Amino acid sequence: MSRATTKDTNGLPLPQVVPTRYGRALSVTTPEGVALRFPIASPGARLLGFLIDSLLINVLPLLILLIAGRFGAPLDDRALQTVFVLGLFVLRFGYFPLFETRWNGQTPGKRVVGTRVIDVYGGPLRAGSVFIRNITREAEVTLPLIVMFFPHLLFERGTDATRALSALWALVFLLLPVLNRWGLRLGDVIGGTVVVETPRPQLLDDVLKGYGDEQLRYAFSGDQLSLYGAYELEVLEQVLRHVDAGDSTIALVVAEQIANKIGWGDSDTVTHDAARFLREFYLAQRAFLEQRLQYGYRQNRKRVGRISGVRA
Amino acid sequence: MTVTRLRSARFRAEREASWRELEELLSRAESKGIRKLSASELERLPQLYRAALSSLSVARETSLEGSITEYLEQLTERAYIVVYANRMPAWRALLRFFTSTFPATVYRERWFVFAAAAILLSIAGLSFFAVMRDPNLYYSLMEPSLIQGRSPATTTQELRAGLYDSAGSTVELLLFAVQLLKHNLTVTLRIVPFAMLFGIPVIYILYINGTTLGAFTALYAGRGLGIDVLAWILPHGIPEFTAVFLGGAGGLIVAHALLFPGSSGRMARIRERGASVGILLLGCVLLLILAALIEGIARQAIPVFSYRLLMIAVQLPFWGWYFFWLGRRQAAKLEEAQA
Numbered sequence: 001m002s003r004a005t006t007k008d009t010n011g012l013p014l015p016q017v018v019p020t021r022y023g024r025a026l027s028v029t030t031p032e033g034v035a036l037r038f039p040i041a042s043p044g045a046r047l048l049g050f051l052i053d054s055l056l057i058n059v060l061p062l063l064i065l066l067i068a069g070r071f072g073a074p075l076d077d078r079a080l081q082t083v084f085v086l087g088l089f090v091l092r093f094g095y096f097p098l099f100e101t102r103w104n105g106q107t108p109g110k111r112v113v114g115t116r117v118i119d120v121y122g123g124p125l126r127a128g129s130v131f132i133r134n135i136t137r138e139a140e141v142t143l144p145l146i147v148m149f150f151p152h153l154l155f156e157r158g159t160d161a162t163r164a165l166s167a168l169w170a171l172v173f174l175l176l177p178v179l180n181r182w183g184l185r186l187g188d189v190i191g192g193t194v195v196v197e198t199p200r201p202q203l204l205d206d207v208l209k210g211y212g213d214e215q216l217r218y219a220f221s222g223d224q225l226s227l228y229g230a231y232e233l234e235v236l237e238q239v240l241r242h243v244d245a246g247d248s249t250i251a252l253v254v255a256e257q258i259a260n261k262i263g264w265g266d267s268d269t270v271t272h273d274a275a276r277f278l279r280e281f282y283l284a285q286r287a288f289l290e291q292r293l294q295y296g297y298r299q300n301r302k303r304v305g306r307i308s309g310v311r312a
Numbered sequence: 313m314t315v316t317r318l319r320s321a322r323f324r325a326e327r328e329a330s331w332r333e334l335e336e337l338l339s340r341a342e343s344k345g346i347r348k349l350s351a352s353e354l355e356r357l358p359q360l361y362r363a364a365l366s367s368l369s370v371a372r373e374t375s376l377e378g379s380i381t382e383y384l385e386q387l388t389e390r391a392y393i394v395v396y397a398n399r400m401p402a403w404r405a406l407l408r409f410f411t412s413t414f415p416a417t418v419y420r421e422r423w424f425v426f427a428a429a430a431i432l433l434s435i436a437g438l439s440f441f442a443v444m445r446d447p448n449l450y451y452s453l454m455e456p457s458l459i460q461g462r463s464p465a466t467t468t469q470e471l472r473a474g475l476y477d478s479a480g481s482t483v484e485l486l487l488f489a490v491q492l493l494k495h496n497l498t499v500t501l502r503i504v505p506f507a508m509l510f511g512i513p514v515i516y517i518l519y520i521n522g523t524t525l526g527a528f529t530a531l532y533a534g535r536g537l538g539i540d541v542l543a544w545i546l547p548h549g550i551p552e553f554t555a556v557f558l559g560g561a562g563g564l565i566v567a568h569a570l571l572f573p574g575s576s577g578r579m580a581r582i583r584e585r586g587a588s589v590g591i592l593l594l595g596c597v598l599l600l601i602l603a604a605l606i607e608g609i610a611r612q613a614i615p616v617f618s619y620r621l622l623m624i625a626v627q628l629p630f631w632g633w634y635f636f637w638l639g640r641r642q643a644a645k646l647e648e649a650q651a
Contacts, residue, residue, distance in 0.1 A: 028392075034365050036389050082487040089494055093597075101405075104397050116393065120583060124398035127405060128413075128590030135593060138498075189579060190566065190586035198393075201386035203331065204379045206321060234378035283318075289376050290319050 015120045015194075017182055024181055026194050028122030036122075038196035040183045041115040046195055050141075052109035057095050061088055096134040101127055116198045125193070133187030140186050144170030207240040208283055218269065218280045224262040225288040227306070229299040233289060236282050243275050251275045261306045320375050327367050331384070334360035334391060341394050361391040409594070412642040417591040419639030421561055424568070428560030431515060432522040432553070439526025444534060453527040455520060462528075468535040475537065475544045476615045489608025496552065496600045514563030521556055540617065547623035548607035550631065555599040562589040562596075 018027045018037060025037035065084070069075050099107040105117035105125050117133070119125050147163075147170040177185045182194060228236075236254070243251045255274035258281060264270065269277050289299065337357055341349055349357070368384040375381055400408070418425060442449050447464040454463075462474060525545075532541035565585050573581040611620065 030365065030392055031396075032362060032365055034369055034388070036392060037385065038389055078487060082490060085487070085494075086490050089490065093497070101398075102402070104393060118393065122392075122396075124396055126398070126587060126590075127409065128587045128594060130590075131594045132586055132590030184579075189582055191590060192583040192586050198390065199386050201335065201383050201390060203328070203335075203383045206324065206377070208318070208321065230376050233376050237378055286320070286376055287318055290374070293374055293376070294319070 015122075024183075026118075026120070026182070026196060028118075030122070038118060038194070039199070040181075041195040041197045043178050043183065045113045045115050045197065046177065046183070049107070049109035049113040049115055052112055053095065053107050056108060057091055061091065093135075096137070097127075097131050100125070100130045100134070105130075110195075114198050114200075115195050117193050117195055120188075120192045120194050129191035129193050131191075133191035133193050136185075136187035136190060140173045140176075144174045204241070207237055207244065208279070208286075211279065211283065216280055216283075217273075218277060220262070220281060220284045222288070224264075225285055226299075227261060227303050228285055229301040229303075230289060231300055232302050233282070233285055236278065236285070240279060240282060243278065248275065251278055254278060261302075263306060320377055320380070323367075323370065323375070324380065327363070330360055330363050331367065331387060334364055335387060338387075338390055338394055342390075346394065346397070346399065357391075358395050361388070361395045364388050364391060409591075411638070412646070413591055414595040415635050415639035416642035416646050417588050417639075418558065418595065418635045419643045421565065421588055421592065422635075424561035424564045425557050427564055428514075428518060429553075429557045432518045432525070432556065432560065435519050435522030436526035436529075439523040440530045440533070441526075443527045443530035447531070447534060450527050450531055453523040455524045458524060458528075462531065464531065468537070471532060471535060472537060472540065475532075475540050476617075485609045485612055488612070489604045492608055493600060493604035496555070496604065497597060514560055514567060517563075518556070518560050525553075543617055543620040543624070544611075547611050547620050547627070548603045550624070550627045551599040551606065552603035554631065555596040555603065558592045558596045558599070562592045565589050565592075 016027045017024050017040065019025075020037055020039065022039060023042075024040045026040060027035050027037050029035050061084075065075070074080060096107060100117055103111070106115075110116060117125060117130070119129065144167075147166050172179075173186055177183050177188075182188075184194065188194060239250055239254050251274040252271070255270045255277050258264070258278070259267070259270045292299065333356075337349065337353055337360065341357070346354070364384060365388050368381070368388050371377075371381045371384050398405075439453050443453060450464050462471065529538065529541055529545070532538060566582060566589060569581040569585045570578060576584075606623070610623065
């Protein structure tokens with residue numbers, strides 16, 4: 001798409017996929033003007049969700065039929081057959097559209113794996129989009145499967161060449177979601193939808209929780225705190241979470257590294273009081289960087305080099 | 313230095329309660345439906361959402377805690393989905409679809425519908441004249457699975473009897489209707505995915521339907537049963553062929569977007585046009601359900617010529633009004649609302 005511009009023909013900004021730390025995300029600007037980044041669902045999660053849904057569509061009716069037969073339902077009755085065929089039909093064509101409209105972009109399978117269909121512009125999900133993204137599944141899944149495993153059903157008279165071509169064509173549809181960076185399948189392209197992940201937000205405790213009233217044991221100088229940036233601070237936050245979870249070796253390793261970099265002379269603290277050293281360094285570092293941020297200076301990454309020979 | 317001196321810790325302490333409250337409201341809205349929330353909670357939801365959004369903006373600018381920004385990001389995303397969801401109840405959405413969206417879309421896309429109709433009907437015309445001149449062409453022009461014992465070898469009496477055969481039981485009729493519906497739906501709904509091949513298969517499907525229609529009517533017209541066969545086809549044929557035209561139009565729209573993407577790029581163009589296609593196809597399904605009910609039940613229940621004419625006479629003005637009067641009005645209204 002070399003001619004692509006940033007606006008579509010209605011003058012709306014084109015949706016964008018942006019990289020994040022955890023993979024790609026769909027960037028949606030809310031009416032309030034804040035850009036939200038919805039993580040694009042992984043192909044594995046989508047496949048699993050689809051398998052769960054297809055199980056419900058295809059196996060559940062069979063089970064019902066078996067159980068009904070067990071309890072002496074007159075399965076050879078034409079009226080009952082009609083009802084059953086009609087029910088199967090409604091289930092097959094109605095399951096996805098109904099759930100996705102009623103559950104705001106989710107189906108039972110999607111709920112289990114934690115994915116959701118959203119409008120690519122971030123607007124409300126439209127019924128037309130939901131419908132079209134689900135009927136194209138016929139061509140994307142059913143047809144390729146028939147072409148690949150039961151070719152005689154489709155072309156009785158086809159030559160090997162036509163079969164090979166059809167198989168290739170079917171395969172392209174099947175693989176489309178992993179071939180584009182939006183993870184779109186054909187139905188998403190036409191319907192204007194994207195499948196995103198819906199992680200359950202979890203507010204973790206501050207790693208400094210309950211640390212305020214104690215006497216601090218270590219003090220760090222401004223020089224020592226000027227080496228690391230926001231990124232390292234976040235990594236240290238993760239390290240402290242590991243330490244809180246009972247991992248003491250990581251504390252030692254990281255504490256040694258930091259002590260080395262900032263020129264911390266007292267190696268005793270590092271070996272015997274690593275966890276506490278790390279936490280206090282984290283507190284001091286965060287306060288330092290926050291203060292600098294307040295003055296409009298943001299340091300994202302650490303500086304190269306280290307301080308040597310300085311005793312705190 | 314204590315933790316309370318950290319700006320980020322104060323920020324969190326001040327706002328955490330409202331995040332938690334939002335989280336709790338969202339959980340209930342997601343699991344039990346938004347209508348289970350009380351009026352005051354419903355009012356609170358967007359306020360909390362905006363507060364969280366502002367927290368997120370602040371956190372992105374000032375927070376050095378990764379977990380907070382991540383949490384707020386996920387919380388606001390979750391809230392955004394709920395706050396800006398389509399909250400129209402199902403029955404109203406359906407009503408609006410029938411009285412506004414569907415006819416308006418058909419009207420707006422009428423040139424594509426006309427194009428699909430023109431392709432099908434002109435091929436049907438050619439096929440008709442071909443079979444009139446040489447009845448043996450019937451075998452090559454007619455879809456084999458649809459011949460079902462109706463061919464140039466059949467006697468005129470048998471053909472006439474086939475048009476006016478009496479009905480079976482209600483259950484048989486219903487079963488027949490369901491089978492018809494299944495067949496028609498599968499055929500029509502496959503049009504659009506096939507359209508991704510630049511529309512060529514769409515034209516092929518229209519072509520197959522056209523030759524069959526032409527050959528079939530020619531067979532009866534050649535025996536002086538022309539009016540009778542039209543009266544047999546049209547009661548269900550009007551909605552059914554309309555559905556095929558709409559499906560074909562959907563396919564042509566996709567093909568058009570693929571071939572003439574304009575400045576915004578192919579994917580974006582298809583996405584823009586996709587909404588129309590979805591509406592057309594949804595309407596298609598409903599038309600096909602109607603057609604199957606007419607073909608399977610209404611027409612078969614009373615196999616009388618004049619009754620069939622009545623069904624045609626009622627439908628023609630109705631659909632004309634529906635798509636071209638109502639559709640035009642609604643299309644204008646929607647356009648106004650957009651501007």
